[in-house]
Amino acid sequence: MYAFAKKFGWAEQFAKNIKVEKDAQGWDEPSIEDTLREINRGTWTIGYTGQSPERLKLHMKNMHTFDVKTLKAVGGPCDGEYFGLPWPCYGTPEMKHPGTPNLYDTSKHVMDGGGNFRANFGVEKDGVSLLAGEGSASKGADLQMGYPEFDHVLLKKLGWWDELTEAEKAAAEGKNWKTDPSGGIIRVAMVNHGCHPFGNAKARAVVWNFPDPVPQHREPIYSPRPDLVAKYPTHDDKMKFWRLPTLYKSMQEKVKDISKDYPLVMTSGRLVEYEGGGEETRSNPWLAELQQEMFAEVNPKDANDAGFRNGEYIWVESPTKARLKVRAQVTQRVAPGTVFLPFHFSGWWQGEDMLKYYPEGAAPVVRGEAVNTATTYGYDSVTMMQETKTTLCRVSKA
Amino acid sequence: MGRMKFLCDAERCIECNGCVTACKNEHEVPWGVNRRRVVTMNDGVPGERSISVACMHCSDAPCMAVCPTDCFYKTEDGVVLHDKDKCIGCGYCFFACPFGAPQFPNGPAAFGARGKMDKCTFCAGGPEETGSAAEYEKYGSNRLAQGKLPLCAEMCSTKALIAGDADVVANIFRERVLRRGGGAEVWGWDAAYGGGERKQERKQERKREGQS
């Protein structure tokens, strides 16, 4: 990485605060400890600031002093800390936050790994307070009610500003707990007053900025049940969704009777020995050998109705008219009406091996139909994630 | 020293094939040769079970008995090994073995890519100088001489596969069975949510809900 940076001329900036050392092979390597220190300096919000290399090394050296059930050190140099300083570990390393064994645990003091829900969505909505109720703060907190996240204004209002050192005051002026580079605001809130720097609010059950503030059932665009489409329709079309026109209801209406031709639910998923799209896994002969062909799991009932046997080639066709040529694995693992395909294959296109199009030496050892050749239109109503998990299909003997 | 044995706990094996891959990696076993494989019974049916099988290092090994060139030998620790220079690759041991352990790799040479017959060595190498290139090429690495157990067992993620002196292996397994109780029944809804009385209670609850 450093050699890469050097080649492109930004090595100096890349290792600005990091010592560069020679590794065993004589390469220039940025010091791993300094790299962690740099991470520590910039991750106040997510609580990766307390895990300094010195503290982690101390934990490794004194592993035997930790209780194996609670993961908490009993006595010794790490007394009261949780093993490995589990995230989030707030504040500077010097503040000695013990790490958080369980999130949102109000039965513990914040300096013992306790906490509460974060005030991250403002303090009120439609005239209702979003902050936590009376008496719901973490154990030993000076503020036993809901409170917003800490910043310089809140500290001054509470009269806690003068607990900062002069240097901390200079750094924290005009800042909040996330942007104060000294960590002073976090220290005063947590160590001196037992309060969580990110505030104390209610858990949010109504997500008012989502299309469905509370989750409700909506039939997918490609539904196997036209009757349910009428009862639980999807969202209206969106003209501008992440800047793009995105279809929901009009698409669902258009294909609502498609299950007559494509009656089976096609779902996709993972095999234990594979990773992601499988391109790397299938390029490793040790792993490629384990599953050498793309297959579809089909229930014996559906297989018998369609007239094929275990191990034969079949066509899996989806509403886009895409056709996948795969081996049939006839198994009760899937229920009648469901076809399962692993998503780890690629390199075939609608029945044809694309081997000749790979640059020499670049083809994976094992190739097969990619399941996403067959998946259909549809986008998540919040994130716009594409629907590549499931759709409808039909199967026939190849 | 006792007798080296493998044990595969079918209640724990998740058919991840990690043992197979570890073996291939450790010994550079070529494509098509499986010193170890995972066998699944009743695949896809509730109650399916998998076990990982390799050479069982039999006390009275049929392969040894039938070998026309007597190329097999047994170490003091009960590991069944063979001399690939004496082996003629006839496959008689393949007939005799109840577990399909002997492997006969394809290869460019008359007798295959990896000698004539290849099988699990319990990571104990073979009759060449310990740790030598010749030993590695013919038999794979010799972990036993390094004071280590077979890699397949040592890296098993669920500790379904355990290896070592039969006494120690038996003790581990006995303790495990005592602790988990239920034996082969530790599977499915009842194991997770309770059968018997609790199941009855749930049924009655559902009934009440249905009536109201």
Place this chain on the structure above:
Amino acid sequence: MSTRILNPRALAVLAVTALLGLSACSEVPQVTVYEQGQYRGKTDTRPWEGGEFKGDRAAWEKALKERARGQNEYNRIQ
């Protein structure tokens, strides 16, 4: 080959032995007793001899036992 005539008692004994012999013909032994061959390959060093244990059998056995016990995950949570 002798040409001596057998007495009747000897004849009877012969007949009985012949019968016994014949009956053995119809009952083929079902259990083969094989003889273990002698290993004819190269000699191998024992695991504690060749590698890093340099002949210290006790140390090797200890290492292996420890390793085997390490497979018991209950040891880790006690």
